[in-house]
Amino acid sequence: MENEKYIGYGVDELLEDQEFVIKVNNTRTNEEWDQFLQSNISAKENIIRARKIIQLFKTYEGKLSEDRKFNLWKNISIYNKTNSWKITLPHINPFLKIAASILIVIALGSTVYWGLNRNGETYEFSESTGMDQNSENPFLRLSNGSKINLTDKNSEIVVLKNQDAILVNKDSVIANTPVKGQDINPVALNEVSVPFGKKTTLILADGTKVWLNAGSRFAFPQSFIGKNREVFLEGEAYFEVTKNKNQPFIVSTNNIDVEVLGTKFNLSAYQTDNFCETVLLEGAVRVQDNGKLFNAKLELKPNQKATFYSDNKELVRSEAPDANMQISWINGWYQFSNQNLITVLDKLERYYNIRFVHDPTLESKAFPISGKLDLKGSINEVMAVLSKVAKINYQITDNEIIIKKQD
Amino acid sequence: MKDDQYIWEEFKNGEEYAISYIYNQNIDFLFFYGKRITKDEDFILDVIQDLFYELIRTKKNLGKTDNIRLYLLKSFRRKLIRELQRKQKQTGSNEEIEIQPDIVFSVEEDIISTEENSKRLEIIRQGMKELNQKQREVLYYKFTLGFDYVQISEIMQVTNDSARQLVSRAITSLKKYFAENNFILMLIFKKLVKK
Structure with missing residues (x-):
């Protein structure tokens, strides 16, 4: 038999007892309360009186509206990002402080194989960085051949310019010197591979910052030698390019090249999409079809986009007033305005590495939706929100989510 | 309690998820605490933003805590009082009234x-x-x-x-x-x- 804890306690003593106060506040059901009274039967009268006083101070706790919660969080999150970069940068690359200009480009990839000849140059990702659907974590394959697993969900890679080394997640420095006995290959690039459901950030040798989205591969040199600063992308990335007029920055995807004329940009080129989209937020870029027979060039101004359709090889320029929505993914939000439900589902498939199964008629039945999803939550949380907005029913199974339109 | 200690350390080490967790766990509480003291909701949100900015700025030097809510409440209360005083000065009242949080029970x-x-x-x-x-x-x-x-x-x-x-x-x-x-x-x- 348990001893009565509050035997002989007066009202004042009960009120003084922190444990008692917490007990009163945390008791939710009558059954639980009756049980507590039974186990302290001799102090019952005083316990009831003390509880009444405590209950006078019970307050109604509401919830702040989701909208205001989100807006405030957006500010805090951005502040947190800029602040953590500031902490990193001065120690690693003082040059970055002048990296003022920002260019954003989004280029969605096509079905053409990555290693296609482009203007005589070729880049083929090595076998080992192949998009393995099952690979758990992002990884880095250095130009000297070594392979490093990046275990964090959001890992960070910094190229240490004059040290032939790479800093991973602020704590491990990895030497990138040629293995003894092997010839130095001056054009060998480092490659990062980010599986679905993960993200990675990089700082390149020139101080350019790169956010790599889920399901992407990216190749970059240890240092930028030569006429251009050239990097290769498959998937989606947001770039903040350090200005250097004498050495243009070029991002190549399998269909288009984006030449940066001193700005920040976000580029996304997924092979599974049948179009490439380049959206510019600030500054100027030149988008170029890199197929041999076609050589269309487009210059973009802020809030414009260039779309390349791989079916008819057409490159089209149009206005993109919601350009900055396109990069909300770097903060873990996915924001969309008047989007087709299928487009939204495609993005979620990549981000969470899941598959949606739906009736082919869903696309025509679904109306355009707008909103924002917190991608830091679980897929269950995201689906709960999305199903309300898009008026769909869903069922989560082992590795698929079945979508049905609500009647 | 141990969880709080862990999350706090993760936050200090710059883990992004930790600040998001701390925000989401406490935003409603802080907002409604603020509401007991002043009716001006935009003002409350400003002070909360300021509170988080300061945490982020000074995270390297923050002490330990095993109760994040208590930690937040302490600086939030201090900030609220200071800002309310500043606001009062701006509106021109000369009296130096000591502002205390006036908790209103509903x-x-x-x-x-x-x-x-x-x-x-x-x-x-x-x-x-x-x-x-x-x-x-x-x-x-x-x-x-x-x-x-x-x-x-x-x-x-x-x-x-x-x-x-x-x-x-x-x-x-x-x-x-x-x-x-x-x-x-x-x-x-x-x-x-x-x-």
């Missing part, structure tokens, strides 16, 4: 507002009026949030003894008031307990 939220109930409510409200601002605040920490004296003295920046004294005086005056109105109050409490 008993009415818990009771269905019928004619009959509103009479009883009036008696409870009256009982609350027997308390001064400081007493209401201290009882909020003690009874609503269930803090101990060490925590209360940290928040209110008073000594442990003063915190005890504040509480005991507040309880005495409450009890006295209730004894005088015992009969009517018994009825109310029955209603409250039933809910």
Whole structure:
């Protein structure tokens, strides 16, 4: 038999007892309360009186509206990002402080194989960085051949310019010197591979910052030698390019090249999409079809986009007033305005590495939706929100989510 | 409690998820705490933003804590008071009034507002009026949030003894008031307990 804890306690003593106060506040059901009274039967009268006083101070706790919660969080999150970069940068690359200009480009990839000849140059990702659907974590394959697993969900890679080394997640420095006995290959690039459901950030040798989205591969040199600063992308990335007029920055995807004329940009080129989209937020870029027979060039101004359709090889320029929505993914939000439900589902498939199964008629039945999803939550949380907005029913199974339109 | 300690360290180490977790776990609480002190919601949100900015800026130098909510509440209360004072100066009042959080209890939220109930409510409200601002605040920490004296003295920046004294005086005056109105109050409490 348990001893009565509050035997002989007066009202004042009960009120003084922190444990008692917490007990009163945390008791939710009558059954639980009756049980507590039974186990302290001799102090019952005083316990009831003390509880009444405590209950006078019970307050109604509401919830702040989701909208205001989100807006405030957006500010805090951005502040947190800029602040953590500031902490990193001065120690690693003082040059970055002048990296003022920002260019954003989004280029969605096509079905053409990555290693296609482009203007005589070729880049083929090595076998080992192949998009393995099952690979758990992002990884880095250095130009000297070594392979490093990046275990964090959001890992960070910094190229240490004059040290032939790479800093991973602020704590491990990895030497990138040629293995003894092997010839130095001056054009060998480092490659990062980010599986679905993960993200990675990089700082390149020139101080350019790169956010790599889920399901992407990216190749970059240890240092930028030569006429251009050239990097290769498959998937989606947001770039903040350090200005250097004498050495243009070029991002190549399998269909288009984006030449940066001193700005920040976000580029996304997924092979599974049948179009490439380049959206510019600030500054100027030149988008170029890199197929041999076609050589269309487009210059973009802020809030414009260039779309390349791989079916008819057409490159089209149009206005993109919601350009900055396109990069909300770097903060873990996915924001969309008047989007087709299928487009939204495609993005979620990549981000969470899941598959949606739906009736082919869903696309025509679904109306355009707008909103924002917190991608830091679980897929269950995201689906709960999305199903309300898009008026769909869903069922989560082992590795698929079945979508049905609500009647 | 151990979780709080862990999350706090993760935050200090710059883990992004930690700040998001801390924000989401505490934003409603901080906002409604602010609402008990001032009605100006935009003002409250500004102060909360400022609070988080400061945390982020100074994270490398922050101390340890095993109670994040308490930690946030301490600086939030300090900031609120400071900003309220600044606001008051701007609006031109010359009097140097010491601003104290005036915790307003919303008993009415818990009771269905019928004619009959509103009479009883009036008696409870009256009982609350027997308390001064400081007493209401201290009882909020003690009874609503269930803090101990060490925590209360940290928040209110008073000594442990003063915190005890504040509480005991507040309880005495409450009890006295209730004894005088015992009969009517018994009825109310029955209603409250039933809910």
